[in-house]
Amino acid sequence: MFDPAIKGFFAERKEAWLKKNLKVSMSDLEVGETEQECENVFALQNWLPNAAKRAGQISMATHPCTFSHPSARKNKNGYVSSIIAQGGERSPDGFLRSGNLQVEPDALGNAAALDVHKFLTLTLEDGMTLLQHLQRETDIAKSLFEKAGGDTEALKAGLLAMAATKDEAITSSKIKQVYFPVESEGSGYHLLSILSHSGHLFEMRKRLDRLRFSDEVKAKRDLKKQNQYSETGYQEIYNLTTIGFGGTKPQNISVLNSQNMGKAHLLLSMPPELSPRATRLPTRNFFGDTLYAKQLQETFQGFHRLLIADHNNMRIRGGRDHRIQEYLDQVILKMWQVRKAFEAQPHSRPESLPGYQKIWLFPEHESERIEEGQWLKTLVDEVTRHFVNSYQKVMGKAAIQLGDDELRAFNRIIEQSKEALL
16 A cells, blocks of 8 residues: 555646546547546556656755756756755754754756656655655565566666765856865865755745744734734844746746745845944043043134133133033043943953042942042042143144143132032
């Protein structure tokens, strides 16, 4: 007795053959003759030898070369080698890759022989494919050959030609080539042919379609449109691109491509959009690494215009104090940005910072900042020094030597804002 999968295969083939060849105008005699012809065509002793002759027109491959170019299968050197890659190690890393994903090999070749591929990849009741039974010479395979009659070894060799691989490696100029550097004497490169794993390609499409169009997802999407509650959510995959292989003849590319109507999905492959960090974290000195003179160019230029004014009155002095406060506000703003970044990144503490700046900026020293101490006096002196140096750097040769009035004003404003630095 044949396995139900084999019986179903021949029943399906017979039905399709009769549908194509039976005509309404036929007499009962002609119908009977046609049905008898169908039985003869699909009798195992006739069909199997024919299939064995055609099996070599199909090549099983995990990485069909035709996905690179429809005409890549054959060139002047012969047929391109069929690549059947064995699965790698399984690892719970969440990636859709060899090892984590078990898929049957694809096949490519003469579309007229696709029925042979379907026959050999039938999954029988024991979970093995018919091809696996042939390769392992099981009782099922022996029984099949006995019922077919004829030369058993010839039948076996013909059918297994579909899964045969060549010892020599033949590639095609139509396949994308990459010179990959390796450490070796003489030639320091391997020439690699870049191929697509069609099994993974279409498994990804299957999973994406299930995420997007399953009945469960559709129902939850409708609930969302109606603003109704759902205990579980659903996922959306954006920015997908659908790519086609083979045009109007997807069967010329591969079996899996034909089964999926030549359509596969591509995920968005773009570099991430990183938001630039507004503040550079200090590594050696806050004032040299984080607070740049150019950032306060307008402040120092306005301060300079007040210094060279012909008269000195309350309005001029008020404007001068305003520019000094602008600078101090920028110091305080950067201080909070750096503190927040250090708090979010506990392992980014630069040990080369001066001690007073560690107390001032590191979150673990917050309790030490509550009371004023020598660290704060050192900080105030450094703030004053940085203001003077930055002013001179921005204005260059036009800079004026700051007098006692300006330094006293600076110290007074810092004293007023000292608590903001704690």
